[in-house]
Amino acid sequence: MGGRRAGPLLLWTVALAVLLVLCGGGAALAGPARPTVDPTAPTPTSPYPGRPPQGEAPDGSTAGGDELDTRGLVVADGAPPLPAGLIAPAWLVADAGTGQVLAARDPHGRYYPASTLKTLTMLTLLPVLDPATVVVGTVEDENIEGTRVGIVVGGRYPVQLLYQALMLASGNDAANALARAAGGVPRTVAAMNAKAEALGAFDTVAGTPSGLDVAGQSSSVYDLALIFRALLADPRAAAVLRTPSAVMPAVPGRFHGYQIQNKNPLLASYPGNLGAKNGFTHAARHGFVTAAERGGRRLVVSILGSEATPLRAPDQAARLLDWGFSVPARTDGVGRLIDPAEAAALTAPPTIPRHDDGSAGANAAASPAADDVVAEVADTSAPMLVPVVLAALAVAVVTLVAGATLIGRRRAVRPVPTSGVSGVHPAAGSRRSPGPPPRSADLPADAPGTEPGPAEPAGRRGEEPPRAERPAPGSTPGSTPGSTPGSPSTPP
Numbered sequence: 001m002g003g004r005r006a007g008p009l010l011l012w013t014v015a016l017a018v019l020l021v022l023c024g025g026g027a028a029l030a031g032p033a034r035p036t037v038d039p040t041a042p043t044p045t046s047p048y049p050g051r052p053p054q055g056e057a058p059d060g061s062t063a064g065g066d067e068l069d070t071r072g073l074v075v076a077d078g079a080p081p082l083p084a085g086l087i088a089p090a091w092l093v094a095d096a097g098t099g100q101v102l103a104a105r106d107p108h109g110r111y112y113p114a115s116t117l118k119t120l121t122m123l124t125l126l127p128v129l130d131p132a133t134v135v136v137g138t139v140e141d142e143n144i145e146g147t148r149v150g151i152v153v154g155g156r157y158p159v160q161l162l163y164q165a166l167m168l169a170s171g172n173d174a175a176n177a178l179a180r181a182a183g184g185v186p187r188t189v190a191a192m193n194a195k196a197e198a199l200g201a202f203d204t205v206a207g208t209p210s211g212l213d214v215a216g217q218s219s220s221v222y223d224l225a226l227i228f229r230a231l232l233a234d235p236r237a238a239a240v241l242r243t244p245s246a247v248m249p250a251v252p253g254r255f256h257g258y259q260i261q262n263k264n265p266l267l268a269s270y271p272g273n274l275g276a277k278n279g280f281t282h283a284a285r286h287g288f289v290t291a292a293e294r295g296g297r298r299l300v301v302s303i304l305g306s307e308a309t310p311l312r313a314p315d316q317a318a319r320l321l322d323w324g325f326s327v328p329a330r331t332d333g334v335g336r337l338i339d340p341a342e343a344a345a346l347t348a349p350p351t352i353p354r355h356d357d358g359s360a361g362a363n364a365a366a367s368p369a370a371d372d373v374v375a376e377v378a379d380t381s382a383p384m385l386v387p388v389v390l391a392a393l394a395v396a397v398v399t400l401v402a403g404a405t406l407i408g409r410r411r412a413v414r415p416v417p418t419s420g421v422s423g424v425h426p427a428a429g430s431r432r433s434p435g436p437p438p439r440s441a442d443l444p445a446d447a448p449g450t451e452p453g454p455a456e457p458a459g460r461r462g463e464e465p466p467r468a469e470r471p472a473p474g475s476t477p478g479s480t481p482g483s484t485p486g487s488p489s490t491p492p
């Protein structure tokens with residue numbers, strides 16, 4: 001009897017082990033899950049207590065090369081000594097033309113990006129929105145947290161002006177208005193994440209179009225260099241980045257028009273500067289991404305997580321640009337900025353080896369179209385088929401185990417011959433008459449799903465130090481809000 005009881009138990013144990021192996025195999029086939037934001041978590045208010053997490057490509061490799069798989073410092077062989085004063089925990093300098101990364105520190109660390117993420121917002125929306133479209137300001141725009149350029153309810157703002165407000169004055173209200181024009185914040189954020197993946201910016205996870213902190217939002221100095229290089233390649237974006245100032249329109253009955261200034265301190269002070277985007281929150285600290293051109297050579301520099309003292313992020317970037325231009329143009333880097341084609345290869349599912357390696361001859365050449373269709377189906381359907389196959393295998397295993405248990409029970413009930421003496425009942429355990437058929441083993445019902453708990457209230461997000469003030473009623477056109485008529489304007 002002990003052996004008979006042990007049989008079904010052993011089968012159930014084997015079934016459980018098989019399911020665990022299959023589930024593990026499915027996870028391996030699916031690859032590492034892409035990080036996401038968690039809006040229900042408290043809003044970050046300080047940097048990571050240690051190093052932030054390190055990013056990787058969807059296939060588990062390191063975008064740009066294995067030498068960039070480091071939390072420390074990497075420098076191209078034969079390069080001159082690095083400049084003094086580089087206090088940022090993460091920075092990168094690369095040749096935007098060749099893609100060669102000349103030096104970097106923690107290139108794939110996933111830091112809070114703050115407003116440097118607005119570079120991805122603009123890059124994503126440029127092909128979507130007509131620059132002449134007029135967006136009307138809303139209460140949500142006017143009351144958004146953080147740095148504002150001064151959008152008010154009822155104001156009418158062309159998309160092109162909103163791009164300038166986004167990049168020059170880092171207006172979170174401008175980011176919100178642009179996202180609404182593109183179909184809403186959720187749709188815009190989803191498009192931003194898709195654009196980042198297409199570029200190969202796998203460390204970047206957007207949660208807001210403005211860069212306001214949310215748990216899980218991230219970028220890296222490697223990704224910022226990729227994004228800024230792509231932004232400079234678009235003439236419309238390049239023109240916005242080099243715009244020194246712009247004028248916000250008057251809103252009848254509320255404000256006169258006023259001027260906004262470009263917050264990039266290198267635009268006028270660093271020869272050949274092509275533009276920049278700064279960022280700051282209490283969690284992200286100071287970030288900066290910029291580029292410059294000299295002698296036909298274009299370099300891009302990105303910085304994240306820096307403090308303002310003893311050397312500001314823009315000043316560190318200027319020193320890295322000087323150093324980068326001193327590196328010979330043909331120097332082999334420690335890695336490279338990948339292009340979209342390379343990024344696509346890192347996101348594709350693993351290929352299934354063909355049965356022919358060229359030796360199939362006529363058969364392989366006779367049906368190239370069929371081969372293409374099979375390859376396409378394998379590429380697009382393999383990830384979706386994994387859970388289906390696992391479910392089917394699980395059902396098959398459970399069915400086999402249930403059947404084996406049923407057979408074991410039937411065999412365990414054997415008839416015992418009666419004595420045939422009148423008045424004497426059959427022995428205990430004998431079968432006096434056919435009974436009901438044995439039941440199969442009952443499987444426990446699945447536990448009902450639970451609804452997620454209510455989101456915790458978000459804390460106050462950090463703000464960038466300078467905030468654009470709205471113009472006071474009665475100020476003259478062309479003046480900065482709050483200034484006296486004729487006084488010089490200052491950046492918001």
